[in-house]
Amino acid sequence: MHMHMYTPPRIRPPTTTELPTLQDIERAAGEAFRPLGMTAVADDEPPAIDLLERFRTAGRAWVAADSDGTPVAYLISEPVDTAEHIEQITVHPRAARNRIGQALIEHTAERARAAGRDALTLTTFADVPWNAPYYARIGFRVLGEDELTPGLREIRVHEAALGLDRWPRVAMRRDLTPGRTPPRTAP
Numbered sequence: 001m002h003m004h005m006y007t008p009p010r011i012r013p014p015t016t017t018e019l020p021t022l023q024d025i026e027r028a029a030g031e032a033f034r035p036l037g038m039t040a041v042a043d044d045e046p047p048a049i050d051l052l053e054r055f056r057t058a059g060r061a062w063v064a065a066d067s068d069g070t071p072v073a074y075l076i077s078e079p080v081d082t083a084e085h086i087e088q089i090t091v092h093p094r095a096a097r098n099r100i101g102q103a104l105i106e107h108t109a110e111r112a113r114a115a116g117r118d119a120l121t122l123t124t125f126a127d128v129p130w131n132a133p134y135y136a137r138i139g140f141r142v143l144g145e146d147e148l149t150p151g152l153r154e155i156r157v158h159e160a161a162l163g164l165d166r167w168p169r170v171a172m173r174r175d176l177t178p179g180r181t182p183p184r185t186a187p
Contacts, residue, residue, distance in 0.1 A: 009064035019052045022074045025092045075104040080151035083119040084112035113176045126168040140172040
C-alpha cells in the first residue's frame with residue numbers, strides 16, 4: 001500500500017467556461033443543509049453566471065482544481081470597508097476535509113494583505129458545524145454587534161431581507177497583520 005502524498009490544490013482564477021461548474025459545486029454543497037432542516041438554503045439558487053463573471057473579471061474569483069484541473073472549490077471576495085470580504089466559499093462535498101477551503105482562504109489572505117487590506121471578513125451561520133465553528137478554528141472570530149463596520153452592517157441587513165436570519169448568523173473577522181507572511185509550506 002503506497003502512501004498518498006498530500007498535494008496542495010492548484011489555485012487559479014476560473015475561466016468563463018468553468019463558471020457553470022462553480023454553480024454545480026454550490027448546488028452539491030447545498031445538499032448538506034437539507035438534513036439540518038435548512039431546506040431553503042439547500043434550495044437556494046447558486047450565484048448567477050453574470051455575477052460570477054463580474055467577480056472573475058475583477059480578479060476576485062479563485063478556484064481550487066483537482067489533479068485533472070477540474071475546479072472542486074471556489075471563493076469570491078470583494079473589498080468591504082478596509083477588509084477583503086469573502087462573499088462565498090464553497091467546497092464540493094467529494095473534495096471536503098482536504099483543507100481545500102483553507103488553502104483558498106490563505107491565498108485570499110495573502111493577496112488581501114498585499115493589497116493593504118487589514119482583515120478578511122465573512123458572514124456565516126453560527127450553528128452549522130462547517131460554518132462559524134470551522135472558521136473559528138482557522139483564525140476568524142465572531143464580531144459583536146458594536147464591532148460591525150458600515151459595510152458589514154449593510155450585508156447583514158441584506159441577508160435578513162433574504163430570510164437568512166431564520167437561523168442565527170454572525171459576521172466574522174480575521175486580522176491580517178501587515179507584512180507578516182504565513183510560514184511557507186514546502187511545494
